[in-house]
Structure formats: structure tokens, C-alpha cells
Amino acid sequence: MKTFALAWRMLARDWRAGELRVLAAALVVAVASVTSVGFFADRVSRALVRDAHQLLGADLVLVSDHPWQPAMAQEIARLGLERATAVTFISMAQTGAGETARGQLAGVKAVSENYPLRGKLRVAPAPNAPDAPAASGPARGTVWIEERLVTSLDAPVGSNLQLGASRFQVAAVITLEPERGANFFNIAPRLIMHADDVAATRLVQPGSRVWYYLYAAGARDGVAALESWALSRLARGQRVDNLESGRPEVRAAIDRAERFLGLTALLAAILAGVAIALATRRYVERHLDGCAVMRCLGATQARLLALHGLEFSYLGAAACALGCLAGIGAQTAIAAALGEVLRADLPAPTVLPALQGFLVGLVLLLGFALPPLAQLKNVPAVRVIRRESGAPKGGAIAAYAAGLAVLAGLLVWQAGDVRMGAFVVGGFAAAVLGFAVIAWGALRLAASAPVARRLSGGSIALRYGLANLRRHARGNAVQVASLALGLTAMLLLSFTRNDLVDAWRRSAPPDAANRFLLGVQPEQLAPVREFFGAHRIDVPDLYPMVRGRFAALNGRQVQEGDFGEERARRLVEREFNLSFSEQPPAHNVVSAGRWFSPGAREISVEEGIAHTLGWKLGDELTFTVGSESFSARLGSLRKLRWDSMKVNFFVIAPPRLLQGFPASYISAFRLEPGAEKAMNELTARFPNLTIVDVGAAVKQAQGVIDQVITAVQYVFLFALGAGLLVLYSALVATEDERRREAAVMRVHGASRRQVTGSQRVEFLAMGLLAGLLATIGAAAIGQLLARRVFELDLPPSPELWIAGPLAGVLLLSLNAWLSARKVLTASPALTLRETV
């Protein structure tokens, strides 16, 4: 009991004397950053997922090829979820009569009034006119149609069209339908009508090919419950769509954001650990004498350990609590600031991140403060008489290894991603070790007698500075390594982060394609290109497309029933878009196997679809095109960027293999505002062409990415704070000793210039070294992250290589100047008395 009370008093005294402030600040920042990153990541990622559901039209979509059993709708109601319905089918829409009659197959979608539950339909009064969100679906007796139908049916807003047995008035042009993902060219142009008008058209008969949709939205738990309930009761021909299956390009952006956020939390935690280790090291160094005295005064080793362990535990608990509060406060402030960007209210925070932050703080403290503290008890009591019987040695590395192991486990848990956690922790450990070894070697070399003689010439300052480097080689190496670490984090968070974010933005650039052009015939290639040139629109790449059906795998006929997965069955049912090219498309990456040589009977396949359909490298695949078929070996797998807004193909073959089959060409291009009229001319001149306006969909996807990027940038600030703390801790780590040395030099009559000069040499060398190491570290980690985690291309940054070393030198020069000023303005006696 007495030990508890005494430890408490020791804490109060150390605190009052300012001994624990850096340590406490490190803890508070660590917990605050981990907590707020946790809070924020948790809330933002939930908000992002919710926003993204607008692209699905609901939180969950149930699809069936026959009417849904009533139980499903009842279950949606029972779970307190909102429900909307739709049926889709293909039908001929007609206008005019007799000579002027026109017909076009339309993808009809009949929706309930409250469709969509998430997001909005957007409509315009005329093609290429400004659009606006629609409050509800089309009114009874009216239809909304896509631009393609307006053109092909010559059915402007206000005109009538015939659908089955009913006539409808065209009320608006659809510019955005939430659900319409990247697969729009497989669907006939959209026509949306009211669900209650379907019966009167008499188009839905037994045996008609109709899809029935049930949309559900509401509380997360309810949606999750519905998903598992529905999944267990799906009949043949029924499936559940969620974000993963519905909008892969948006899912990719969110995944990337979650990785960014998780990584930031990791970084903040690691940096905080380093800051804590440094601050504790300083505490221990300053308390060795005190502990020796306490040993003299009768304290046992166990008592010393208990006292300090308790003191730090009290401090840890207080700092963690404060950090949690600060984290909650900070994330609330940021959420408020981001409210506009996120456009939606963030979901309420959960308590988990606070627990996580608290735990992280305690583990950091125990892992990084306890090992050096444990050394305190080993201080020889005789140190009170003979100061040189210095600090207890050995065991430090083993002790830190334990701390690092605990932290590693924690980080991997926090990252929730073993691969990324291992990457970061491994990279970090390697960097620390590498930094320390290189720094030690370089300092020893620079200060070795022959080099020093040559370098210093006759200058006393230089000679002392270099001698200092050598004398402190071990301590300096630790300081340089920690400085380099702090700087690495700062560089990573400033330069590399910007580069990464730029690279990310470039992956969906503002000049991304906003129109798709379909159905160009081979003989139209030249005139179409000419048309674009004449209208000063960048001539787009036109890709050949052959439609074929997957018929056999390794000679065995494929049937729908071969596949358990609904997506696989759907893929097999419909035709593939096959393309041919000698070169792989620039925006694709071959991830396995080798790109085919022009003469080979080989094809290249997107890796996702190969996985879904169970295709392996070396498999023999047979496709039928019309009445003919061809076979080829699967030679390579490709990775596609679904958010690139470029034309992508699942299957690409060498030209020789597909040239005999009927092909049309497709393209994606950007149409600048104001050039829309040219498109009307284009379709007038080549009536068989179809132009699809995906501008709204692109904008929507870019909106999500922009939000994500903004959120990520804010979260980075916390890791930045932790990085600053590491820098500060590293800088003050050797301050006591340096001040003492400077005072001794002053006592012995060294001039101001000699004192600052010798320190300047030392600091300059260390700053340069730390800056260089940090630059190399930041560049390497940036590349690793870009390639392995974010799958982006990161061009090397010249600014980084200038700023890194410069920052190291400036930082240490500033520190040298500040600490020299402290020494030079105080009397040497006072300095010596304080630091003895």
C-alpha cells in the first residue's frame, strides 16, 4: 500500500519538475492519433460505404428471374428496412407510324415510386442539357428514356412512344441511373416507367425473360440480417447484389482509402512508440543517480522496479484517458470540417476506437518504457561514490525486441490486414536497423583519424566536432537513426503522400473519358477518325470487339450448372466481348504468364474473371462466335483498373485468331462541354453508331474518390504530429550531455565561436546523414506502398531528394543554435550545477 502511495507522490514530483512532460505528450499524441484515426476511419469508411451504396440504389439488392416469394418482402418489412421494387425486361419501343415508323429494343425498367432508395436518378429536359436529380420515379403514363433512345426513336421530351399495348409520353432524358455500372454496353438503352403501368402493356407474360428486383435500405444490422437471411433462402435464378459485386470500381477506391487510413494509424502508432522509447531513455538517464541514491537509502531492486512501474502506470492511465478525450474531440472537429465535403452526416462514432486507443497507449508504454525502466533497478549503488560506474549495460536490445514484438502484434491487429501489417512492421524494423548501422558506420568513418585529419585541416572547431562524432558514435547513431525515422515519417507524409494522392487522382483524372462510342464498323474506322479530327476532338483509340460465347474448357462442353456461383453462371449465359491486339493495352498489367507472341494460339484473360470461372494458366478455352468456334490456350492473366474509365476487355487474343470474325469497334473518349452538338452530327452521319454518355457516372465515381482523398489527407495530420514528437524527442535526447560539454568548454576558456563551431560540425554531419537516410527511406517506402498496396505508379520526386537532406541539416542546425544559445547565455557554473 505504501508503495502505491509513494509511487503516486513520485509521479507528482517528477511531473512538477517537468521530467515526464515529453513522455506524457508522446503518450497523449499516440493515443489521440490512434483513437481519432480509429474513430475517424471507422466513421468515414462507414459513411463512404453508405455513400457508395447510392451507386447501387440501395444497401442491398435482391435479383431474381421469377417473381419474389412474398416472404422476402415480409422479411424486409419485419427488419424495419425500406423497400423498393423494379422489374426489367427487353422490349421494342416504337414511334411514328407507316413510313416514318421507328423501332428500337429498349431495356425497360419499371420501378416503384420510391426508387432508388439510395442516391438519385438524374434527368434532363433534353439530350446534353443540364440535368438535375429527380425527386421520385416517373409518374404513371410517362417514361424517361436514355439519350440513345431519343436519337434512334426520334422521340424528344413531350413526344409519345408505344410500348406493348400502351402509349406513353416521354417526360425526361435519363442522365444517371445509380445502378448502371460499367457494364452498360451489354444492355439495351434504358427506358424507365412506373411499375403500375406494366400490366397494361401486356408485355410480361408467363415465359417472358423478366428480372425482378427488390431493393432494401436501412440500419446496418438490419441489412446484414437481411443479407444472411436471404442468402440462406435463395432459389435457383436468384442472387444478392452488394457493393463488391455491383460496382467494382467504387469498391476499389474505398478499399484503397481504407488501406490509406489503416496505414496512417499504423504509422502514428509506430512513431509514438519510438517517441516513448526515446523519452523513457532520457528519463532513465536522468534518474540513474537518483536510483543509486535510493539504493543507498535502502530501497531494494524489487522496490525500485515496483515504484517506477507504478509511477509509469499511473502516468499511462492518465495520459491514455486524456488521449482518448483529445481523440474524440479532434475527430469531432474534423468531422464537422469535413461535413461539407462528405455531404452526408457521418454515422455516430462507436466506442471501439476509444478502447483500441487506450490499449495501444498502454501497450506502447509497457513495451517501450518498461524495458529501459527495468534497467534502473540494476544501477549499481556504488555510482554515488564513483560516477563512472555508469549505466547498467546489456539487455537493452533484448528488452526492446520484446516491446517491438508486442507492438508488431498490436499493429497487425489494428491494421486488420496481416500482409500490410507485416509490410509496415518489417519495413520499419529493417529501416531502424539499417539506419542505425549505416549511421554508426558513417560517423565512425567520418571521424576516423586519417579522414578527420584531412577534413579538419587546422581548425580546432572541426577537430573537436569530428572528435565528438567519434566519441559519441553509439549515442549519435541512435540519435541519427531516430531523427532519420522521424524525418522519414515527415517526408512520407508530406512529399510522398502528395505524390501518392496525385497518382491516385490521375488514376481517375478529371479528363477521364465521359462518352463511350459503340458499333463502329471496320469500314467506318477511317471516316470516324476523320470526323473527330475535323471537329478538333482528340481522336480516340478504337478497339476491335468480337462477341463470342464461352463454349468449352479443355475440350469439355460448359453448362450453366457447372458453376455454383451466380456471377459465374451469368457470365457463361451471355456473350463475352473479345478483343484482339498485338500489344497489351497500356492501362493493363500482365500479372501472370507471358503476353502472347503474334502467331501464338493464346489468349490473355482478366484475372478476376479467370478466378470466377476457374480458368488456370495453360487451360484450353473454346469460344463460339456466330456458328463458328476457335480454341486457344490461356497464356497470361491481366490486372485491370476498373476505375480507369477506359475500355477494358475480359479476353484479348492475337489478331490472327479473331480477324476472320465479324468485329465492330468501340472506344472511350472525352467530350468537352460545348462540343455536344458534334455528337448529334456524328449520329446523324453514322446512324448505326451508339454514343453513351457516362459523364454523370464518372463524376459520381470521382466524387467518391475526392471525398476519400480529402478524408485521408486530414487523417494524415495526426501521424504528422506523432512524427514531430519523435523528432523532438530525438533532438532533446542528448541535450543534457551537450550542454554540459559546452559549459565545460566555456569554463576552460573556449570562445563562443569555438563552442558553437564544434557543435555545428557535429550537427551538420548528423543532420545531413539523417536527412539522406530519411530521403532514401521515404522514397523506398513510397515506392513499396505505391506498387504493392495501392497498385499505382509513383514517379520519382526530385523535390524529395532536395528537401530531405536539407530538412535534416536545417533541423539540426536550428536545434544546435537553440541549445548553444541556452548554454552561452547561462553561466557555465549554473549549467554544470543543473546537469551534474
Next chain:
Amino acid sequence: MRDIDLEVRAGEALAIVGASGSGKSTLLAILAGLDTPTRGSVTLDGTDLFALDEDARAALRGRTVGFVFQSFQLLPALTALENVMLPLELAGRADAEDAARAILARVGLAERLGHYPKHLSGGEQQRVALARAFVVRPTLLLADEPTGSLDAASGESVIELIFELNRSYGTTLVMVTHDEPLAQRCARVVRLAAGRIAQTK
């Protein structure tokens, strides 16, 4: 160190003198049980110091031995009062503060209780150290060059204080010094040279 055979009686004042490197401090460290000799034994109040382990020696020190050092060895984060309270607190005494106040008043620092060591003069620091040494009422006071870091005047007043406290508490005093006049004030002077006792007076 070799052939050291030394007996100090209760209440006696003994000075250990000798040139630098003669082994004075080592002898003191061994007497205190801070350092262990390769061979030989030290008996304190009938207890063989080196039959105990390090922690038991620490406990014994806490009960019976007071220390005064050349470099004062006050804890920089503690005020004068807290420095004096520390040994009592470590012993779990509830009256730590009252006892510390009383003895600080006795060494003339009643007005400086809340000052940190860095704001005290050398003489004041050593008086705080003396108060800390005597506050546990030790039977043995070990002093290592107690005036070594002080100017003549402060040194003089600290010496007076040591002998005064020594008398009134009946403490045994073992003092290492190279200050001859100071040594002469002790009842017995042991002179060391090259690790051996060269002379006893």
C-alpha cells in the same frame, strides 16, 4: 586493497585520509556494502554484510547507515524537503514530512524547504544532504569528502554541523577526506597508501 583490519567502535569518529588513488573511496564503498571485496568480510552491528544479498544489504543500509557525498547526490526533481523525506518514505514512515521539516530547521534551512537543489548553493545542498542522512537516525554515518565541493566558509559550517549532529545523535562517523585539519578533528585517523593502512593515529 589488502590487509585492511579496522574496527570502529560505536560513537567513534574516524577519518580515512590518503592521496588520490590510495583507495579511500573504495574502502568506504566496501564498508557501506555498495561494493563487494574479492575477499574478506565486513561486520556491521554484528551482521556480516557480505553474507547478505544485495537487497538485504540495501535494507540494512536503510535502517542503520546515513550517507553524505562529495557531490551531494540530491535528487534534482525533488525539493529540499522531499529529498529529506525520501528515506523515511522508502521506510514507509507516516511522519516523514514532520521529521524532515524538523531536521531541516535544525540545519538552518527552514526557509528553503520548497527549493530545488539547482536553486540552492553548494553549502545549502550539502546541508540538505546532511539532514537527509540524519533524518533516519542512523547508527553509522559514512561521509565521502563532504567538503570536497565547497568553498572554505561553507565547508567550515558543514563540518561544524556534522560534528554537532554526530554528538547529539550519538552516531558513529566514518569520513573520507584529504583535508588534514578536518581529519585532525576526528578521534582517530587512518592513513591509506596504495591500498594498505599506512598509519593509524
